[in-house]
Amino acid sequence: MGNASSLLTQYDIEEVQEHCNHTFSQQEILSLYQRFCQLDRNGCGFVSGEEFLSVPEFAVTPLSQRLLRMIDGLNFKEFVAFLSAFSAHASLQQKVEFIFRVYDSDGNGKVSFNDMLEVLQDLTGPFISEVQREQVLTRVLEEAGYSKDSSLVQSDFLKILGSSDLKMEVEIPVD
Amino acid sequence: MSNLKSSSSELDFDRPNLEDYLPTGSIQEPHGKLRLRDLLDISPTLTEAAGAIIDDSFTRCFKSNPPEPWNWNIYLFPLWCLGVVVRYGVLFPIRVIVLTIGWIIFLSCYIPVHLLLKGHDKFRKKLERCLVELICSFFVASWTGVVKYHGPRPSIRPKQVFVANHTSMIDFIVLEQMTAFAVIMQKHPGWVGLLQSTILEGVGCIWFNRSEAKDREIVAKKLRQHVEGADNNPLLIFPEGTCVNNHYTVMFKKGAFELGCTVCPVAIKYNKIFVDAFWNSKKQSFTTHLLQLMTSWAVVCDVWYLEPQNIRPGETPIEFAERVRDIISVRAGLKKVPWDGYLKYSRPSPKHRERKQQSFAESVLRRLEEK
Numbered sequence: 001m002g003n004a005s006s007l008l009t010q011y012d013i014e015e016v017q018e019h020c021n022h023t024f025s026q027q028e029i030l031s032l033y034q035r036f037c038q039l040d041r042n043g044c045g046f047v048s049g050e051e052f053l054s055v056p057e058f059a060v061t062p063l064s065q066r067l068l069r070m071i072d073g074l075n076f077k078e079f080v081a082f083l084s085a086f087s088a089h090a091s092l093q094q095k096v097e098f099i100f101r102v103y104d105s106d107g108n109g110k111v112s113f114n115d116m117l118e119v120l121q122d123l124t125g126p127f128i129s130e131v132q133r134e135q136v137l138t139r140v141l142e143e144a145g146y147s148k149d150s151s152l153v154q155s156d157f158l159k160i161l162g163s164s165d166l167k168m169e170v171e172i173p174v175d
Numbered sequence: 176m177s178n179l180k181s182s183s184s185e186l187d188f189d190r191p192n193l194e195d196y197l198p199t200g201s202i203q204e205p206h207g208k209l210r211l212r213d214l215l216d217i218s219p220t221l222t223e224a225a226g227a228i229i230d231d232s233f234t235r236c237f238k239s240n241p242p243e244p245w246n247w248n249i250y251l252f253p254l255w256c257l258g259v260v261v262r263y264g265v266l267f268p269i270r271v272i273v274l275t276i277g278w279i280i281f282l283s284c285y286i287p288v289h290l291l292l293k294g295h296d297k298f299r300k301k302l303e304r305c306l307v308e309l310i311c312s313f314f315v316a317s318w319t320g321v322v323k324y325h326g327p328r329p330s331i332r333p334k335q336v337f338v339a340n341h342t343s344m345i346d347f348i349v350l351e352q353m354t355a356f357a358v359i360m361q362k363h364p365g366w367v368g369l370l371q372s373t374i375l376e377g378v379g380c381i382w383f384n385r386s387e388a389k390d391r392e393i394v395a396k397k398l399r400q401h402v403e404g405a406d407n408n409p410l411l412i413f414p415e416g417t418c419v420n421n422h423y424t425v426m427f428k429k430g431a432f433e434l435g436c437t438v439c440p441v442a443i444k445y446n447k448i449f450v451d452a453f454w455n456s457k458k459q460s461f462t463t464h465l466l467q468l469m470t471s472w473a474v475v476c477d478v479w480y481l482e483p484q485n486i487r488p489g490e491t492p493i494e495f496a497e498r499v500r501d502i503i504s505v506r507a508g509l510k511k512v513p514w515d516g517y518l519k520y521s522r523p524s525p526k527h528r529e530r531k532q533q534s535f536a537e538s539v540l541r542r543l544e545e546k
Binding site for chain 2 (some may be wrong): 032038055056057058060061063064071085099116119120123124125126127136141144146157160163166167169170172173
């Protein structure tokens with residue numbers, strides 16, 4: 001039986017590895033490919049937002065809508081690149097960069113007070129009032145030496161998050 | 176008044192509580208003063224999302240796992256080719272003939288019985304029951320079903336309901352050839368639907384449309400009436416509400432467990448040595464599924480009629496349903512997952528997200544107070 005995985009040649013896999021800075025092994029990429037084909041139900045070569053949402057465990061995470069903006073319509077190479085931040089081989093810098101991108105919704109390289117407020121809103125929903133959210137955020141920003149008007153760049157994020165150990169790893173099932 | 180009340184609770188009929196099953200506290204509760212880092216660090220949520228993209232228990236339930244190709248090597252290849260010729264060239268035509276004969280016998284008896292014995296309801300019902308069992312035996316024969324039944328054969332008795340795990344429409348046929356169950360099932364299109372509305376309705380089967388809330392209400396009402404009737408056929412429910420690949424069980428709908436009657440669990444396990452009996456209704460029609468079964472060597476399966484269970488004092492219908500699911504899963508060797516099978520057709524309710532948001536919000540507020 002011709003399995004779907006045999007459709008990828010060594011060249012293809014190496015190319016994908018190149019694209020994700022060798023954060024995944026060849027076996028892992030094969031597994032991801034099988035998963036990709038499974039998610040891409042209509043087999044058109046990319047996974048639509050609708051298809052991502054059909055995974056209930058993904059749909060229930062508070063950040064799913066925000067993430068969808070990043071992952072809607074990914075082809076396989078982009079799919080692997082997106083997930084590379086969650087590899088055990090990814091550097092702290094890569095992981096922080098990923099988090100930064102989630103915050104920086106307009107992609108201008110700066111995270112403003114509003115960007116942070118929006119993410120906080122996604123995370124807390126209706127359980128903290130608008131006013132309270134702003135107060136909380138202003139307070140912790142000031143305590144960390146920033147102000148409400150300062151916008152954070154990637155190096156700030158690295159400084160803030162880099163000291164802690166980020167647990168951002170997902171194991172890929174390899175059979 | 177009490178009628179109105181019960182009908183509104185029937186709307187809940189198909190909504191089990193996911194919260195009761197999901198593990199809590201996947202995101203640990205840190206302590207100490209709230210710092211900017213704690214607010215900006217969204218890695219736990221991101222990891223959860225990425226984990227679900229890479230692998231999730233829900234999709235695994237509906238993935239058809241083709242049988243391991245045990246006969247696939249160069250020495251056995253000629254034999255395998257011969258097998259293909261035999262299966263398609265000899266077995267398949269014979270099976271088609273057997274099935275056709277079955278249908279001819281069935282229809283030529285069923286139609287006169289149904290039309291002529293209008294006055295003798297009891298007698299007519301009995302004959303119809305036998306005939307439905309007969310045609311199901313023909314179906315099982317048409318895929319050389321090797322079915323082993325374990326445990327006592329169900330008898331007709333009021334106030335009892337049978338529940339089984341669900342892999343394919345053929346579950347129903349396999350069980351029906353032994354006992355004419357009245358079954359609750361999704362209304363299907365095409366020739367299956369035609370059979371449903373003509374013949375199977377005679378055995379007391381109840382059909383509904385998954386997506387219609389109104390239908391569910393009617394079904395719940397019919398259910399109650401049916402279990403009360405003394406000489407109605409025993410009721411069979413597939414509480415998962417959808418076909419699962421026979422490796423997992425998804426959550427049971429609590430409807431069958433709220434009727435206040437004895438629940439008899441039935442476990443069905445297919446052996447995949449020749450063919451995968453899982454019907455992936457999104458990928459293939461029932462006809463293709465049947466053809467696939469009819470061109471394989473045999474369908475091998477085990478059916479266990481298990482110890483009847485009653486709701487314990489103080490037990491909620493959901494807990495009862497879980498207990499029965501445990502019994503079935505253990506017997507058939509299936510893994511349990513905390514998902515509602517209907518998520519195949521709809522999105523999870525925002526409730527689940529809100530719960531996560533609430534726990535995060537509470538932890539933020541609590542830590543804000545701490546110094």
